[in-house]
Amino acid sequence: MSPTVPSSTSTSPRPYARVPIELGDRSYEIRIAPGLLDEPDTWAGLPRASTALIVTNDIVAPLYLARLRQQLSGVYSRVETLVLPDGEAQKSWESLDRIMDHLLAATADRKTVLFALGGGVIGDLTGFAAAIYMRGVPFVQVPTTLLAQVDSSVGGKTAINHPRGKNMVGAFYQPARVVADLDTLDTLPARELSAGLAEVIKYGPIADAAFLDWIEQNLSALMARDKQALAYAVQRSCEIKAWVVGQDERESGLRAILNFGHTFGHAIETGMGYGRWLHGEAVGCGMVLASDLSARLGLVPTAFVERMKRLIRAAGLPVVAPALGLDRYLELMQIDKKNEGGDIRFVVIEGLGKAGVRSAPTELIAEVLATHCDPSADT
Ligand SMILES: NC(=O)c1ccc[n+]([C@@H]2O[C@H](COP(=O)([O-])OP(=O)(O)OC[C@H]3O[C@@H](n4cnc5c(N)ncnc54)[C@H](O)[C@@H]3O)[C@@H](O)[C@H]2O)c1
Numbered sequence: 483m484s485p486t487v488p489s490s491t492s493t494s495p496r497p498y499a500r501v502p503i504e505l506g507d508r509s510y511e512i513r514i515a516p517g518l519l520d521e522p523d524t525w526a527g528l529p530r531a532s533t534a535l536i537v538t539n540d541i542v543a544p545l546y547l548a549r550l551r552q553q554l555s556g557v558y559s560r561v562e563t564l565v566l567p568d569g570e571a572q573k574s575w576e577s578l579d580r581i582m583d584h585l586l587a588a589t590a591d592r593k594t595v596l597f598a599l600g601g602g603v604i605g606d607l608t609g610f611a612a613a614i615y616m617r618g619v620p621f622v623q624v625p626t627t628l629l630a631q632v633d634s635s636v637g638g639k640t641a642i643n644h645p646r647g648k649n650m651v652g653a654f655y656q657p658a659r660v661v662a663d664l665d666t667l668d669t670l671p672a673r674e675l676s677a678g679l680a681e682v683i684k685y686g687p688i689a690d691a692a693f694l695d696w697i698e699q700n701l702s703a704l705m706a707r708d709k710q711a712l713a714y715a716v717q718r719s720c721e722i723k724a725w726v727v728g729q730d731e732r733e734s735g736l737r738a739i740l741n742f743g744h745t746f747g748h749a750i751e752t753g754m755g756y757g758r759w760l761h762g763e764a765v766g767c768g769m770v771l772a773s774d775l776s777a778r779l780g781l782v783p784t785a786f787v788e789r790m791k792r793l794i795r796a797a798g799l800p801v802v803a804p805a806l807g808l809d810r811y812l813e814l815m816q817i818d819k820k821n822e823g824g825d826i827r828f829v830v831i832e833g834l835g836k837a838g839v840r841s842a843p844t845e846l847i848a849e850v851l852a853t854h855c856d857p858s859a860d861t
Pocket residue numbers: 539541542545568569570573600601602603604606626627628629630633634635636637638639640648649666667668669670671674677678681761762
């Protein structure tokens with residue numbers, strides 16, 4: 483299901499990488515470089531408007547809000563800001579309502595541009611707000627976590643969570659630009675860096691075997707925040723995601739490969755209560771389980787499962803799943819968006835760099851969970 487992604491020009495990125503995402507009149511550019519926040523050119527050529535609204539949170543605001551605000555003041559006559567509390571729980575109707583309220587109280591017109599300054603939580607929430615305010619206003623992603631730079635800011639999936647499932651209410655709505663300033667990763671906590679590495683690792687087995695080799699060889703440099711290594715990881719991840727989304731924007735087929743590890747992962751996040759496991763942690767662990775399922779379906783050798791487990795553990799991510807019980811896992815996975823006709827469907831690896839989507843017999847799912855869940859762990 484995943485034919486060859488065009489290879490990157492080199493493993494040493496240009497200082498200013500620009501990855502295009504081709505979607506006709508919704509095409510845009512992902513800009514990747516250190517120092518982008520403070521460069522006036524970064525903010526030139528965006529949709530014209532009188533008002534901009536920066537949405538961020540109380541962790542990111544003290545770090546980066548003033549700098550973004552200063553740059554945008556040179557472009558928009560009015561720059562509004564909304565600082566939300568931190569955390570996955572903010573992907574909610576209440577936060578969406580706060581954004582709507584802020585926009586309406588400020589009499590923001592339908593040209594107003596929203597800026598999502600933060601990680602995937604702020605990006606998903608602000609993107610959804612942009613999709614629905616006055617039936618749609620432009621927005622710009624300014625991702626400040628590794629996870630957001632390599633994944634959530636790109637491709638236009640926007641959403642809030644429902645107590646029964648992740649991202650259950652949302653829209654496909656593309657940003658006008660993505661600005662990934664690599665210097666913002668300097669302040670990221672180590673646990674969040676690891677969470678971002680989970681989505682970086684994902685791109686190898688689903689689409690690019692050589693990238694998986696590269697990640698293994700450069701994991702120490704990535705964890706030590708070597709800028710060159712991070713720049714290449716962000717650039718290559720974005721190239722792969724842009725290539726997938728460019729062919730299947732609304733996930734009618736190919737795009738589902740980006741969900742590797744997510745059927746189990748989303749079940750863990752929802753089952754544990756949003757925020758206890760980070761998204762990247764749940765996806766990392768979910769990839770171990772989905773790799774094992776691929777092996778049990780006879781698609782990859784068991785050595786591949788060991789390889790994935792080694793890499794995910796070395797990236798500082800959990801490889802043992804919470805023991806929620808088979809019935810609870812099945813209940814949680816029953817509302818996964820990939821499901822069809824009542825069948826739970828998983829992204830499986832069909833060979834290095836090649837993924838597909840399949841259902842699996844309940845006995846195999848039970849075997850996978852029995853192998854990788856820890857009944858003694860606190861759930
Ligand atoms: N739309 C998509 O395609 C897509 C893809 C992957 C994940 N997601 C979603 O993204 C979310 C996870 O995103 P995330 O991992 O970025 O989590 P997050 O947005 O919660 O950010 C992680 C933490 O880092 C903090 N933070 C952000 N930038 C910082 C910085 N530069 N320095 C210090 N702290 C910083 C945040 O305040 C937060 O505490 C989940 O809701 C997930 O479902 C969406």
